[in-house]
Amino acid sequence: MRSASPASSTASSAASAKDPRAAAAGAASERKFFGRRKACRFCTDKVAGISYKDVSMLRNYLTERGKIMPRRLSGTCARHQRELTLAIKRARNIALVAFTEER
Numbered sequence: 001m002r003s004a005s006p007a008s009s010t011a012s013s014a015a016s017a018k019d020p021r022a023a024a025a026g027a028a029s030e031r032k033f034f035g036r037r038k039a040c041r042f043c044t045d046k047v048a049g050i051s052y053k054d055v056s057m058l059r060n061y062l063t064e065r066g067k068i069m070p071r072r073l074s075g076t077c078a079r080h081q082r083e084l085t086l087a088i089k090r091a092r093n094i095a096l097v098a099f100t101e102e103r
């Protein structure tokens with residue numbers, strides 16, 4: 001008669017508790033999307049005044065449909081954005097720039 005010996009092989013489960021230092025390391029990570037600050041193109045070029053006659057330049061600040069590009073997209077500073085909108089509106093008034101583009 002053979003007696004089955006209860007070979008209870010207890011697998012030594014390595015109690016790997018999470019290292020508390022590993023979690024703290026990722027807390028002070030750099031900001032992902034706010035780091036890159038676009039500089040105002042007029043400030044960097046030191047443009048004295050924005051002319052309404054400079055159509056090719058103004059067109060850079062219009063969307064596909066002829067709308068004025070928002071500051072958050074173009075990166076223009078507040079002062080120059082104000083000048084730019086005025087210039088675009090003047091240019092529109094004498095039909096240098098379209099009010100709206102047909103789709």
Ligand SMILES: [Zn+2]
Pocket residue numbers: 040041042043044076077078079080
């Ligand atoms: Zn500026």
